[in-house]
Amino acid sequence: MGSSRKHACIQGRTNTSRLYLFGLLLVAASCQGDSSPSPDRALPEPLPELPEPSKADRDKAQLVRIDVYGAATDDAAGARVVLLFEGAPLFRQKQLPANGMLPARIAIELEDVEWGAGVPVSQFVERGGLRRVRLATPNPRVVLDLQPGATGRLFYLTDPYRIVVDVSAVSRLRQKRRPLVVLDPGHGGREPGAANERHGLVESQVALDLAELTASRLSAIMPRVRVMLTRSTDVDLSLEERCALANAMEADAFVSIHLNASSEPVRKGGVTTFVLDTTNNRQALRLAARENGTRVAEVTGIQSLLAKHHRRTQAKGSRTLAGKIQRHTLKRGRSVLPKLSDRGVRQAMFYVLVGARMPSVLLEASFLTYEPEARALTHRNYRRALADGIASGIASYLLGR
Numbered sequence: 384m385g386s387s388r389k390h391a392c393i394q395g396r397t398n399t400s401r402l403y404l405f406g407l408l409l410v411a412a413s414c415q416g417d418s419s420p421s422p423d424r425a426l427p428e429p430l431p432e433l434p435e436p437s438k439a440d441r442d443k444a445q446l447v448r449i450d451v452y453g454a455a456t457d458d459a460a461g462a463r464v465v466l467l468f469e470g471a472p473l474f475r476q477k478q479l480p481a482n483g484m485l486p487a488r489i490a491i492e493l494e495d496v497e498w499g500a501g502v503p504v505s506q507f508v509e510r511g512g513l514r515r516v517r518l519a520t521p522n523p524r525v526v527l528d529l530q531p532g533a534t535g536r537l538f539y540l541t542d543p544y545r546i547v548v549d550v551s552a553v554s555r556l557r558q559k560r561r562p563l564v565v566l567d568p569g570h571g572g573r574e575p576g577a578a579n580e581r582h583g584l585v586e587s588q589v590a591l592d593l594a595e596l597t598a599s600r601l602s603a604i605m606p607r608v609r610v611m612l613t614r615s616t617d618v619d620l621s622l623e624e625r626c627a628l629a630n631a632m633e634a635d636a637f638v639s640i641h642l643n644a645s646s647e648p649v650r651k652g653g654v655t656t657f658v659l660d661t662t663n664n665r666q667a668l669r670l671a672a673r674e675n676g677t678r679v680a681e682v683t684g685i686q687s688l689l690a691k692h693h694r695r696t697q698a699k700g701s702r703t704l705a706g707k708i709q710r711h712t713l714k715r716g717r718s719v720l721p722k723l724s725d726r727g728v729r730q731a732m733f734y735v736l737v738g739a740r741m742p743s744v745l746l747e748a749s750f751l752t753y754e755p756e757a758r759a760l761t762h763r764n765y766r767r768a769l770a771d772g773i774a775s776g777i778a779s780y781l782l783g784r
């Protein structure tokens with residue numbers, strides 16, 4: 384990548400490390416993006432103590448409605464319960480463990496609140512971690528009965544006043560359901576990534592094409608596997624959103640697809656697959672800075688903190704996945720370009736991988752700035768070969784688990 388073709392994402396994102404640290408401490412598991420950390424995407428965690436509306440100048444509130452969202456399918460990963468009020472209620476929340484016949488539950492104790500005649504006394508859900516929502520007395524309260532292992536977090540919104548509980552289902556369902564692979568075409572929208580002007584190649588477009596080819600190939604060789612793309616058009620997508628989707632869907636593997644580039648002339652290109660880790664390798668740091676849209680100094684400054692949040696078991700799965708993708712992509716790629724270089728599996732600090740709660744890798748499938756590979760990328764058969772390789776690598780990983 385020549386200096387004249389600077390990554391769009393480098394601009395306007397150089398000052399996000401503090402924001403990032405804040406987000407990390409807040410949720411410990413969402414990816415860095417250029418949007419501010421979203422509490423809605425936080426991991427389920429012990430319910431925090433919330434400030435309550437002051438008792439002064441308050442009319443008696445009424446519970447008008449209870450809505451349940453997101454639990455539409457048997458394998459829903461979660462559910463959202465919204466209590467809608469007229470006026471602002473006083474409430475206290477309690478998280479209660481399973482006890483004899485009673486399941487684990489979240490109780491929202493209401494003070495001085497009436498409920499409307501239309502609010503059902505009991506709503507059975509039995510999905511998304513939520514068994515049912517019920518009203519209980521004598522101290523008026525709304526109780527969410529949870530399915531085993533499910534957790535919830537509560538927050539409130541005003542105007543109109545709503546108490547919202549996000550329930551996260553246990554991953555027990557994961558054993559039975561079909562494996563899900565999330566493919567993440569790098570960049571997009573205002574962040575085109577690297578480019579090769581001579582051949583008219585733009586990283587975001589090539590990555591999207593490779594992801595689509597990989598998806599159809601993977602579906603063909605493993606019909607049981609579900610495949611999702613983080614984006615299917617040329618749109619902006621924050622790094623945070625990319626892995627949040629994979630987390631929300633409880634994906635089994637997350638593969639971010641990119642094309643490499645170098646500001647200096649390269650004598651050889653090649654395929655590299657990255658797993659998340661700390662590194663002091665200068666080249667890896669430079670690449671990470673480019674893909675993250677930050678400066679090298681910021682990458683080194685926060686990497687040790689980030690690494691702590693990457694779980695060990697997940698790191699092992701990521702290394703296995705990376706090894707398979709690297710090997711198969713290289714093998715298929717060499718059917719078109721026999722001299723395609725093996726740059727190996729490496730470690731780097733890619734924000735897009737930080738928050739992922741499943742084995743996750745970032746693939747640099749070829750070099751846009753290495754002439755033979757750039758030229759090959761203008762042809763369908765080379766892209767197809769790379770996609771076949773990526774798909775075979777993922778399939779081999781899923782089969783070997």
Ligand SMILES: [Zn+2]
Binds near residue numbers: 569576641642674
């Ligand atoms: Zn990239």
